[in-house]
Each structure stands twice: as structure tokens, then as C-alpha cells.
Amino acid sequence: MKKKEEYIKIKNLSVSKVLYDFINEELLPGTKLSKNEFWSGFDKAVHDLSPKNKDLLDIREKLQKQIDYWHMERKGGKINLKEYIKFLKKIGYLKNVGPNFKIDTNNIDEEISQIAGPQLVVPIMNARYALNAANARWVSLYDSLYGTDIIESEETGAERYDPIRGTQVIRYCRKFLDKHFEIKNLSWIKITSLKVINNKLTLFKNDEKFFLKDNYKFIGYRNNPETPSAIILKNNNLHIEIIINPNAFSAKNDAAGISDIIIESAITTICDNEDSVAAVDAEDKVNCYRNWLELMKGDLVSKFEKKGKKYIRKLNPDRSYYTPDGRKEKLHGRSLLLVRNVGHLMQNPSITLKDGSEIPEGIMDAFITTAASIYDLNGKKNSRTGSVYIVKPKMHGPDEAAFTDLIFSKVEEVLKLKKYTCKIGIMDEERRTSTNLKECIRSLSKRVFFINTGFLDRTGDEMHTSMEAGTMIKKGDMKTSKWISAYENNNVDIGLECGFSGKAQIGKGMWAMPDLMSKMMEQKIEHLKAGANCAWVPSPTAASLHALHYHEINIFNKHKELKKRKAAKLSDLLTIPTIKNPKWSLNEINHEISNSAQTILGYVVRWIDQGIGCSKVPDLNDIGLMEDRATLRISSQHIANWIYHGICTKKQVLEILKKMAKIVDRQNISDPNYTNMSPNFDKSIAFKAACDLVFHGKFQPSGYTEPLLHFNRHIKKSV
Numbered sequence: 116m117k118k119k120e121e122y123i124k125i126k127n128l129s130v131s132k133v134l135y136d137f138i139n140e141e142l143l144p145g146t147k148l149s150k151n152e153f154w155s156g157f158d159k160a161v162h163d164l165s166p167k168n169k170d171l172l173d174i175r176e177k178l179q180k181q182i183d184y185w186h187m188e189r190k191g192g193k194i195n196l197k198e199y200i201k202f203l204k205k206i207g208y209l210k211n212v213g214p215n216f217k218i219d220t221n222n223i224d225e226e227i228s229q230i231a232g233p234q235l236v237v238p239i240m241n242a243r244y245a246l247n248a249a250n251a252r253w254v255s256l257y258d259s260l261y262g263t264d265i266i267e268s269e270e271t272g273a274e275r276y277d278p279i280r281g282t283q284v285i286r287y288c289r290k291f292l293d294k295h296f297e298i299k300n301l302s303w304i305k306i307t308s309l310k311v312i313n314n315k316l317t318l319f320k321n322d323e324k325f326f327l328k329d330n331y332k333f334i335g336y337r338n339n340p341e342t343p344s345a346i347i348l349k350n351n352n353l354h355i356e357i358i359i360n361p362n363a364f365s366a367k368n369d370a371a372g373i374s375d376i377i378i379e380s381a382i383t384t385i386c387d388n389e390d391s392v393a394a395v396d397a398e399d400k401v402n403c404y405r406n407w408l409e410l411m412k413g414d415l416v417s418k419f420e421k422k423g424k425k426y427i428r429k430l431n432p433d434r435s436y437y438t439p440d441g442r443k444e445k446l447h448g449r450s451l452l453l454v455r456n457v458g459h460l461m462q463n464p465s466i467t468l469k470d471g472s473e474i475p476e477g478i479m480d481a482f483i484t485t486a487a488s489i490y491d492l493n494g495k496k497n498s499r500t501g502s503v504y505i506v507k508p509k510m511h512g513p514d515e516a517a518f519t520d521l522i523f524s525k526v527e528e529v530l531k532l533k534k535y536t537c538k539i540g541i542m543d544e545e546r547r548t549s550t551n552l553k554e555c556i557r558s559l560s561k562r563v564f565f566i567n568t569g570f571l572d573r574t575g576d577e578m579h580t581s582m583e584a585g586t587m588i589k590k591g592d593m594k595t596s597k598w599i600s601a602y603e604n605n606n607v608d609i610g611l612e613c614g615f616s617g618k619a620q621i622g623k624g625m626w627a628m629p630d631l632m633s634k635m636m637e638q639k640i641e642h643l644k645a646g647a648n649c650a651w652v653p654s655p656t657a658a659s660l661h662a663l664h665y666h667e668i669n670i671f672n673k674h675k676e677l678k679k680r681k682a683a684k685l686s687d688l689l690t691i692p693t694i695k696n697p698k699w700s701l702n703e704i705n706h707e708i709s710n711s712a713q714t715i716l717g718y719v720v721r722w723i724d725q726g727i728g729c730s731k732v733p734d735l736n737d738i739g740l741m742e743d744r745a746t747l748r749i750s751s752q753h754i755a756n757w758i759y760h761g762i763c764t765k766k767q768v769l770e771i772l773k774k775m776a777k778i779v780d781r782q783n784i785s786d787p788n789y790t791n792m793s794p795n796f797d798k799s800i801a802f803k804a805a806c807d808l809v810f811h812g813k814f815q816p817s818g819y820t821e822p823l824l825h826f827n828r829h830i831k832k833s834v
Contacts, residue, residue: 120397120464126158127469131397134465138483142408146489148530156529157482164522165468168459168475171515175817178547179580181206186583194584196686203550203689210513210551217614218560220538222500226451227564228618230352231648231670232382233658235450236625238391238729239403243417245410246428251381251655252450253356253434256291257365259378259659260284263632278368285369288376292357295350295666297328307370309359311340314439335436335444347436347446350666354379354446356434380658383620383649384450385506386410388480389457390572390744391729393722395825396832397465400479407454408487413496451504452497453540453565454488456480458509459518461821478522481505485526485537492536501533504564506540509572511817512547516558523562540565540620543606544572544745545817546580550688552609565649566615567622568606570599575748577692578756579818585693586760589707590753593692601687607646608682616648616674623647626661627741629654629731636660643668646677653741697762704763705771710735711750712768713775716792716805718742720779723801723827724790733782747808747820755812765810772809776802800831 121132130138139150146153185202203209237248260266266283292303298318308319316333318325327333334354338344346357361372388394388403409415410430417428433448457480462473488503495501507519523537539562543549549568556563570593577598578587593599603623610621623642626635639661642650648670652658699707717732731739740746757763776792776799783789792799804827808820815822 122467125154127162128154128158129467131465133401134397137401137404141405142483142486145412145493146486146530153529160482160525160529161474161478162468164478164525165472165475167518167521168478171459171518172816174514175511178206178208179817182208182580183583186581194691196689199689200685208547210554212553213557215612216557216560218556218563218619220561220564220619221535222502223538223564223618224451224498224500224502226382227504227620230382232353232665233380233652233661234622234649235381235384235655235658236387236391236651237384239386239388239406239454240392240394240399240728242406242415243419243428245386245406246415246417246430247655248381248384249410249449249452250431251384251658252379252448253377253431254380254655254659256288256376256378256659257284259656260287263656263660264630265633265636265660281365282368291663296332296348298325299328301325309343309346309357309371311336311343311439316346333439335438337436345436351669353662353665378659378662380662381450381652381655383453385453385455387455388484389455389508393726393728393824393828395828396463399726400463400465404483404487407484408490410452411487411491411497413494449497453504453506454484455506455508456484458507459515460509460816460819461825481522481526482529485523485532486530489530489532492532501536503537504540505537506542506565508542509545510541510548510555511545512551513554513558516541516555520559520562535561538562538564540567542567542569544569544576546573546576549573549602549605550685552605553613556609556613563619565620565622566606566610567620568603568624569745570594570624571745571749573602575745575752575818578749578752581691581693582756582759582813584691585695586697586762587753587756588692588694590711590749596692597687597690598692601683603645605683605688607677611646611674611678616671620649621647623650625651625741626653626657627746628738629657629741630739632657632660636663640664640667643670643673646670646673699762704757708754708757708763708768708771709775711754712772713778714740714742715747715750715808716772716775716779716802717782718747719805719808719824720783720792720801722824723804723831725788726828735778737782744820744824748818751808751812751820752818754809758810759813768809769806772802772806800827803827
């Protein structure tokens, strides 16, 4: 039985002792804020903001009921989009679009404004993963290629070194260099040495000299110009380092002594307090906050053991080099760190207010993560421009975006920060945000640094909002539906119209299959073609490989092209992905439900039983998929919709859930911390939670999974 939480009374707040001690003893000392200043300001701000937070959630519920009734009155009939749009405007769901404007966000770091590249998302609860992500600014291309399915050979993943595979890696890298750092009249495959002579990179084939076609791409070197240990090149604002070490194992058969190519990879990283973590109480939240604080201080350390060896992880230093004319310079050694707070929905028992209610978790996150960032504002190791980058998820429409602006105005006031120090990233993942995106951006026009599409959450909200409209198409068909194409294009169109290019990020979503890098390289370049100057990847390896795409396409030139196309239509964006009288066989229906049920269970069992918020969950074909609450939302809402519209029965779904639970148990057989769900389903809190997400999915606020997950995780932690 978990020990009962101890609370400290301060002002009008009751604060969990573990959080209270963390704030007073670890967070505040380096901020120049006294305890009294912080708690007085925080207390007043929280009690001012909380009623507004509640009012906005009430509006969500009211609008949903009005939309439900509208569809129920037209049950079975074809939706007239003009009539539908008129109705949505009447109830305030759709806002009038104001005059054109450009965002006015200042003090943006170049990683946001000028450098297009991969973006990592990492659960902040895990210090080791967070450090790996922060350090993934620079990743070995040799290692990334050798360890993935991009290089085809029998030794993929084998511990024994395969020299043939190693040679294939080297040839792949030389082709990359030939394409983007062309040598006049010579291939990189044939060079025998590299030197810096008269401020120019000079490449040799034996005694014959050659030069880059574009010498401006040569940025610098390390060590001695005659015998450099590294050559630094740049293309499309992205750096690479050619490492020269003839004594290294990887350079054994290399005539030029090249031992590796280091790729500038994860340009930015989102340290996530939301969808990829399972933080339900003060103990969990302090874990998250402490890791973020130590990242901002620059002293986060993780000690761990792997295969019998002990390791220590800490933040990498900056990378020193000499410019071609011999001046000392540095390249930033770490990914620019952003922090994702939770949305407006959830409350947290870490703090209770004077009326006894729990604090809105997003408000608590705003104050504490920003206070931790003061350490970096003083040291400027992360943001050199003096900004704090907050990614704000799950906002519904312009009024909620304006509320976020108000929250951070209060934060800046209490923490004595210059107004607009806090920059906001808008997650365009809710239907009322994407249909009102321009006005959402306007509400945050002096703070916004990022907009991003999130297909999974957006689809989950699409299904929940339109639950009464009819039967949803299969999940796999969503990506080719009219609304999703309009959604993805609209995000880019509005971003470019509002002046994001060269100033802020336009992002696209996650590649969810971390083991299938060859497919990622084939497909994820489409995100750049669509106009994204950042896109999410699941690992440092994926970041290094996806970075190659940004050498292929100059995204800012692509933006100029895309500005000329016709804007996405609101009517397409509001086209609901339902199907009339589907002719699916029983096998088709069961297969679709099985796929969703298996991923739900695979994710939920780790979330509830072990507090793991992001998992690589094997699918029915044992292919590992990165799962978080967004994937859970879409799967649970989809089955809930099919039950509601009679495509399947609760009994049918329950039997499939039990069958899939046995498969999930088998897939986790090697995990010593795993608890089976079968055969005692009634005793498994995780199995019950998964069932609740499906069978009560229609009644969850906006289809979110957090309320039920948190409720059941609390139960699990208490037993």
C-alpha cells in the first residue's frame, strides 16, 4: 500500500510535500526569487486562472453536445456542408477570419528560424533518454547506417562485425558526399587524403590536387591544416564532420583515413511532459520537473548498466573547430531543447486550491518548467537568444490559444521575466484548432514559434467530434481521405501566409516504426515536399538518417513554391470520414478491431502497470511501433464508433480484447517486470483500463484517454 501523500499549507494552496520541497530547495535558489515572492504570486495567479480554465472546458462540452444534436437530427442523411458550416459558425465553433497579418515573435534561435531538420520527442521522465536526445544534435552516420535495414546484408543487428556491410556503409556515405559536396572531376570514393591549403579544402588522389565545386561549403577543420582530424562542411544550413583517423578500426581499408561521418541531426528536441509520459502524482511530476531543471542547469547525469557494463551519460560540450582562415569557432553541441507542457484538460493532485479542487496541470507546468528555464536564461547554453520554448498541446480554438497567452503573461509577471520571453508552439491536433488555425496563431502572434500537425490526435478528435455523424472508415483509409489532405495542406498554407518561413517552424508528425529505417527514407521525404521545416523522429538514429532528406531539399525554396498553390478548402477540411452501408466481411471487421485492440493493450499494460508513457509496442506482425497516448486515442475512438453504430458488438470486442491480451502477454514474456493480463482478466487493472477506454470512449472528454489512464494508474500505485 502506497504511503498517504503529505501536504503543506502555503497561502491558499495545499502542496504535496515532495513538490513543495523540490520547489523551495532545488528550483527557486538559482532564480533570484524568494520563496514568499514565488508562492504569493503563484497562489494569486493560479486562483485567477483556474476558473477561466474551467469555463473553457465547459465550452468544449457545450459545443460537443450541440454538434451531437445536429447530427442526431439528420441521422442517416447526407451532410450539406454549406448548412454544416453555417451551423458551426452560429454556435461559435467556427470563428470569423480576420485580416491578414504576420507573426511578430522576436528573439528566436536559428535552430527554429533558419535550420530545417529533424525534431526528436523524448519522455522527460527518463533522464537517460532525455540526455541521448539532447546529444543527438551530432550522430555517427556510419553507426546509423550499419545498425539499420538501410544497408542490406545478412549481418543486420548481428554482434559480429561484417566487413562487407562496413564497405557498403562507406560507399553509401561517399555517394552522399558526391551528391551534396561535389569535387570537381573526382569522386569522394577515390580520394587518398585531405588537407587545408591557403584556406581551401584540398583533396588528393595520390599527388594530384582537387577542390570542391562549391568551396563555400567548406566551413573549417580540427587539429592541423596539413593533417586535419576533422573537416567540417555545410549544406542547406546543416553541418557534417568528416572524421579522419587512420588508426581507427573503421578506417582500416580507407585510403584517406576517414573513420566516420558525423551528421548534424536532431536540431531541436521536445522534452515531453505530456503524451509520452505517465505522470499522475507529485512523485511523477517532480521526476519530470527535476530532469528539465537539470537540463536547464546543464548538469543532468544518468548512470546505468547495459550488458554488464556501467555507463555515465551527461550533456555533450560544444564542438570547437578552426575556420578556413584559422580562427577558433564553436558549433552548438546539443539539440535546442523545447518543453511540452500538458494541455488545459487535466488536473493534478500535487496541489489543491482553496476550494479543494486539484490544480489544472497545464498551469502548474507553465510556472514550474518556466522557472526551471531561468537557469538557462542566465547561462544561455540552450537558447542563446534568451527565450523559453513551450510546446502547448490539445488547445481547442482561438479562445484557448488566447488563454495560453494569458497564462504565460502571468508566468512572466510572477517570475519577473521580460514579456514574451515564453514562446509557444501550437500543436494543430484538434479539429477546432485546425479549422480556426489562422485565428489561433493571431491569438499568439507575439509568442508563436511553431505549428505542427498531429495526424493521430487530430483523427481521434475528428472521430469523437463527429461520433453521431455515422460509421467511420477504416483507420488505414484515413490517410487518403479528403479531410486529412486538406488538414495537412491547410497547416502549411496558413503558416506560410502568417510569415513562418525563415522565422518559425512548420512541423509534421512522427515516423512510428523505429526498426524500419529503409521505409522511412523512402517515405519521410514527403514531409519536406509538403513544406515541413521540421518533422518528428523516434530516435537519434532516425534523426541522423532523416537529416539526409534536408540535404536533398532546401525547404525555404520549397516554401516559395508552395505559396503559389491554391489554399486548402474549409469544406474539405470539414468533410467527415464516414461510410454509408459498409460491405465489410466479418473477417475484415474482426481484423480491424484486432489491430486496434492489440495496440491498445500493448500500450496500456505498460502505462498502468509500469508507468511507461511511451513504448515500442509490437503489432500483430511483431513489427515494433512507437505508441503514445495519441495512438491510444485514435484506436479507442475507432472501436467505440464501430460499437455505437452497430458494426460490431461489445461482446465481440471483449472476446477480441481477451484474445489480444494473450498475444500481448506472449510479446512481453522476456520482460521481468511484466504482469500478465490473462487468464485472470478480472484482476488485471490494465486490462480493465483498456476495456474502459473502448467501452466508455464515446463519453470521454474530446475522446481523450488521460482521465481513465490516470484513474487506473492511481489505483495500481495504491495497491
